[in-house]
Amino acid sequence: MNALARLIQRTPFGRIPGRAFVIGAPYLWLIVFFLVPFAVVLKISFSTSVVAIPPYEPLFGTGDDGSWTLNLHPENYTYLFSDLQYVIAYLSSVRNAAVTAIACLLIGYPMAYCIARAKPQWRAPLLMLVVMPFWTSFLIRVYAWIGILKQNGLLNNFLIWLGVIDQPLNIMNTQTSVYIGMIYAYLPFMILPLYSTLEKMDISLLEAASDLGAKPVRAFLTITLPLSMPGIIAGSLLVFIPAVGEFIIPTLLGGPDTLMIGTVLWNEFFQNRIGRSLRPSRWHWSCCWSCR
Amino acid sequence: MTRTGWFLPTALVLGLLFLYGPIVSVVVYSFNESTLVTVWSGFSTKWYDALLQDDAILSAAKLSLIIAMSSATGALVIGTLSGYVLARFRRFAGRTLFAGMVMAPLVMPEIILGISLLLLFVGLQELIGWPARGMQTIIIAHITFTAAFVAVVVQSRLVDTDISVEGSGGGSGRQAGPSLLPDHLAADGAGAAGRLAARVLAQPRRSGHDLFRLRTGLDHAAAADLLEGQARPQSGDQRPGHGGHHPRVDRDFRGRDLPDPEAAGLTRPPWRVIGERRLFAPCRAGSAARSMRRPPCRRWRSRY
Numbered sequence: 001m002n003a004l005a006r007l008i009q010r011t012p013f014g015r016i017p018g019r020a021f022v023i024g025a026p027y028l029w030l031i032v033f034f035l036v037p038f039a040v041v042l043k044i045s046f047s048t049s050v051v052a053i054p055p056y057e058p059l060f061g062t063g064d065d066g067s068w069t070l071n072l073h074p075e076n077y078t079y080l081f082s083d084l085q086y087v088i089a090y091l092s093s094v095r096n097a098a099v100t101a102i103a104c105l106l107i108g109y110p111m112a113y114c115i116a117r118a119k120p121q122w123r124a125p126l127l128m129l130v131v132m133p134f135w136t137s138f139l140i141r142v143y144a145w146i147g148i149l150k151q152n153g154l155l156n157n158f159l160i161w162l163g164v165i166d167q168p169l170n171i172m173n174t175q176t177s178v179y180i181g182m183i184y185a186y187l188p189f190m191i192l193p194l195y196s197t198l199e200k201m202d203i204s205l206l207e208a209a210s211d212l213g214a215k216p217v218r219a220f221l222t223i224t225l226p227l228s229m230p231g232i233i234a235g236s237l238l239v240f241i242p243a244v245g246e247f248i249i250p251t252l253l254g255g256p257d258t259l260m261i262g263t264v265l266w267n268e269f270f271q272n273r274i275g276r277s278l279r280p281s282r283w284h285w286s287c288c289w290s291c292r
Numbered sequence: 293m294t295r296t297g298w299f300l301p302t303a304l305v306l307g308l309l310f311l312y313g314p315i316v317s318v319v320v321y322s323f324n325e326s327t328l329v330t331v332w333s334g335f336s337t338k339w340y341d342a343l344l345q346d347d348a349i350l351s352a353a354k355l356s357l358i359i360a361m362s363s364a365t366g367a368l369v370i371g372t373l374s375g376y377v378l379a380r381f382r383r384f385a386g387r388t389l390f391a392g393m394v395m396a397p398l399v400m401p402e403i404i405l406g407i408s409l410l411l412l413f414v415g416l417q418e419l420i421g422w423p424a425r426g427m428q429t430i431i432i433a434h435i436t437f438t439a440a441f442v443a444v445v446v447q448s449r450l451v452d453t454d455i456s457v458e459g460s461g462g463g464s465g466r467q468a469g470p471s472l473l474p475d476h477l478a479a480d481g482a483g484a485a486g487r488l489a490a491r492v493l494a495q496p497r498r499s500g501h502d503l504f505r506l507r508t509g510l511d512h513a514a515a516a517d518l519l520e521g522q523a524r525p526q527s528g529d530q531r532p533g534h535g536g537h538h539p540r541v542d543r544d545f546r547g548r549d550l551p552d553p554e555a556a557g558l559t560r561p562p563w564r565v566i567g568e569r570r571l572f573a574p575c576r577a578g579s580a581a582r583s584m585r586r587p588p589c590r591r592w593r594s595r596y
Contacts (some may be wrong), residue, residue: 023368023384026371027371030374030393030436032413034436040408108307110304110307111303111308113300114300117300129311130308130311132313133311136315140315140428141314141315147329148314148317152331154317184310187310188553189305241399242399242401245400245404246401247403262401266403
């Protein structure tokens with residue numbers, strides 16, 4: 001294997017030392033495919049759009065006398081704040097993400113706590129059960145919710161069969177369906193960090209509390225909750241941050257009233273500015289997102 | 293093991309029903325004879341027959357598998373290298389940038405990374421004619437996006453691994469890269485490959501914390517400023533003549549007298565008060581460190 005490693009290091013520029021190679025390879029990848037794309041976006045953000053290929057003016061131009069000029073256009077940024085649509089979309093995504101995170105916390109905390117307090121031989125299988133939905137394609141799981149929530153879907157049929165309601169509930173394509181979909185998709189991300197902090201917690205603290213006369217609720221509020229705070233914060237961030245940028249769930253489950261920044265970005269990018277030439281086909285689109 | 297009562301198990305069962313209900317409904321209704329998705333008209337496997345005859349879907353599935361396997365392999369290589377670098381190389385030029393780039397995809401909306409990569413590919417295609425948008429670009433994007441998850445797992449495993457194990461891999465310890473790669477690819481990489489998803493999700497101990505650390509690191513300055521303004525003065529703990537809300541710290545770490553920060557020419561004291569805790573500013577080995585008689589340090593820390 002050492003011979004193989006030496007072979008990898010042999011480049012046209014001579015032999016690179018091992019340390020430099022180990023650092024350099026991922027560094028180069030990240031710079032080319034992570035940093036440079038952002039530089040490109042930054043560059044485009046400062047130029048104005050034109051009907052041409054590429055559909056924006058070059059940032060660096062040459063003046064009449066052949067000198068380099070830098071054409072910075074901050075209009076896009078002023079436009080961002082002058083058009084209320086973006087601000088509203090952003091705020092509503094933040095609200096959606098916050099509601100999702102809080103709901104995930106309320107649903108996920110008891111689940112994580114129960115798994116953490118279960119018998120040790122039960123913990124791994126239960127945790128596996130939480131993780132396993134990820135083995136199914138994300139799109140299929142969201143489509144499943146369409147089948148459940150729509151006008152003559154499973155939920156409405158079931159409730160009508162029970163006699164709880166006469167008219168089918170209108171859940172699909174509303175804010176509610178977006179919440180349901182997002183909570184569903186992000187719940188495991190909340191449970192796992194919560195579980196890992198709750199599992200490490202010392203049960204004897206709770207026994208001490210109950211010996212000293214604390215009722216279970218009080219013991220929970222004064223011991224368990226503060227001790228699990230790192231898990232709560234980590235889980236909330238894990239849910240909140242991707243949820244702000246979520247655009248596939250609002251696109252599939254949401255209606256005209258669900259405006260999220262991810263959806264706005266998508267529309268803006270593929271319909272308004274850059275033009276349709278770049279737009280991937282529908283198949284390509286679902287391919288991209290099914291493996292996440 | 294203590295008694296948990298009825299509430300927790302009920303919540304767990306309901307939660308798992310919530311997670312599995314939609315999946316089960318899809319599986320059950322895949323045996324539906326009706327063309328309508330949610331109207332049951334009898335058991336049949338005709339959709340499975342239709343699936344086996346649909347070349348478009350089958351070739352799409354094949355392509356998905358190819359993309360998944362190549363991007364998993366690529367992400368494993370890039371992610372293992374980055375995780376190794378983060379765990380073992382404490383100092384090199386641009387480490388902060390590197391750590392930021394490795395971790396950023398974890399906390400970034402996918403759409404932003406996707407769009408910026410698309411723009412890069414379009415630009416590259418105009419410049420050098422590579423890569424054509426298609427399978428290659430999807431694989432590259434996936435590698436970039438998922439390498440972060442591998443890196444976090446590998447890093448956390450390596451931090452827990454005894455560094456002396458690495459000595460057995462090659463002759464001299466200085467030859468870090470070549471002597472270590474095979475061993476660690478075997479020890480950590482293979483595990484990470486086989487159970488990547490399960491690991492990331494089942495052992496989020498480190499990843500959650502790292503994420504948390506990253507975010508709090510970013511927000512730290514702002515939060516400290518915010519909290520500093522709200523910190524209340526502690527009685528009998530004030531030094532007359534400045535700020536008012538800074539607790540008195542007039543001994544250095546060896547117990548010697550410290551000069552007044554203002555007298556020492558500092559416009560603000562080198563600490564912040566957060567609640568009842570003091571955090572001391574990072575301090576380079578320079579005149580400030582000398583005048584305050586502080587050991588140089590690179591982070592905000594709670595001990596002086």
